[in-house]
Amino acid sequence: MDTVGGMNFLKAWLRKRQRALTAGFGLPRPKGILLFGVPGCGKSLAAKACAGQWKLPLLRLDTGRLFSSPVGSSEENCRKTIQLAESRN
Numbered sequence: 001m002d003t004v005g006g007m008n009f010l011k012a013w014l015r016k017r018q019r020a021l022t023a024g025f026g027l028p029r030p031k032g033i034l035l036f037g038v039p040g041c042g043k044s045l046a047a048k049a050c051a052g053q054w055k056l057p058l059l060r061l062d063t064g065r066l067f068s069s070p071v072g073s074s075e076e077n078c079r080k081t082i083q084l085a086e087s088r089n
Contacts, residue, residue, distance in 0.1 A: 001049045004042055010035075014050060059085055 001011050010033075020027050033050065035043040044060070051058035061081065067074045 001046075001053055004046050004049050007042065007046055010046060010050075014053065018054065 001014065004011070017027070017030065021029065033047070035047060037043055047058060047060065066077045066081065068077070
């Protein structure tokens with residue numbers, strides 16, 4: 001996370017949560033983090049750094065690739081994506 005500039009609230013939350021998880025407080029592991037912002041603000045870098053710091057797999061979702069013109073195909077793509085994400089637990 002040292003290579004990620006800014007995002008101080010996210011970094012602080014990750015540090016606190018990681019300490020709480022390793023200290024045995026019985027907290028559940030987060031199921032995910034939603035990062036949003038303008039292009040180029042460091043979302044992808046922060047996601048990669050977070051996954052690396054916690055030694056967890058990184059699943060990236062490109063919503064632009066989910067949607068397509070044939071009727072029903074976007075819904076099918078969403079179902080497949082959710083199944084893939086759930087199979088990684």
